[in-house]
Amino acid sequence: MGSSNGNIVVTINGVAANGVIYFGHSGPFAIIVQGKVLGIASLLEVGQAKGPDTNVGIYNIGTLSNVLTANSGGNILGTNAAMLINGCNAGLSVYDIYARYTTSIAQWISNTVKRGVYAYDVGMYFSQKDADHDKFFNGTDAKGNSRPMPNSLPMYMIPEGTPGQKPRPFGFTPY
């Protein structure tokens, strides 16, 4: 998934029968006036740069609807396909300044692509153990500093939470 000339681009070879998995930044985007957080927008922060087309937000979600017709007029995502967002807080409901109600970018992606979306409502971090076996609560040490990233495989992106009881992603269905 990326962005080009203001449009969101999902690059898929053939039909994605089983679904799409996203790894990357996401979560609340603070809107600041006079140094104070005035509002929040829920975003998928696809690109590292700071322009509007480096994100997928409610303000540009309409361009994602091209997946509905990319398969010879039909949805490029298979009937039983779903999308899993491995990114921080993409499923966290916030009062989104663009939607003007409480929602999440995961819900809006689901509404737009007409497929189920799974996303977490907590932060995420990298580990060499999967979510059921990792021994840490999050990606920081006792002093609150980030632990170094694993430098070999396997590597998992897992949700923050009590070891052995990590939260599962929430399921969002289109409406």
Add this chain to the structure above:
Amino acid sequence: MKYLLTFIVFLAFGAIAARPQTPTAPAKSAKAMVEEYWKMETGGGRLTPEGWYKAATFYVHPIPPPRNKVIFVIHDDFSVWDPFMKGNTAEVMVGVGSAGQIDSSLHYTPPDTRFAKEGVMYNLVPTDKHWEFEPDGRTLKEVTGPLEWRCKDTPGAAIYLTVESAIRYVKKVRDKSSDPTIKKNADKTLAILKRYHH
């Protein structure tokens, strides 16, 4: 008589055409105004009283320089977005990545990890009136001029600086200060900022 009438009609049209036109839109776009402002702001333009007063023309209602400024340090790759129009107000967002805050004692606070990116919002309105400071730096007078986009938010104590500008600012305040706490904070802050500065 026929020629005279034609001449009068010609003169009348000429007079209408020659009348000065009242501009209906500012010459410079709202986005261009914010781009210009941010170039000045992130380079440290509002750190001095002279720069603060000069920047006052960007605001509908400027205020005198605050005693305690809060420095918001940002990465160099900020982006001024196209405006969203709401009636006659242009909402212009500047997408930024935070590199922390510095208070008036040069104490550094790391960025809020809840947000990977942030947007600084300006609400601009077209107006031919604004307030300018008198030479005393306190008294304001209303000035009428060309129609321009101006920010209707009050400036506040927040100042946005790139990492490079923040390093310059911290060094300058440290070197001028005799307060050991400020000097100690400055050295710690500089060590952190230099890690951000590639």
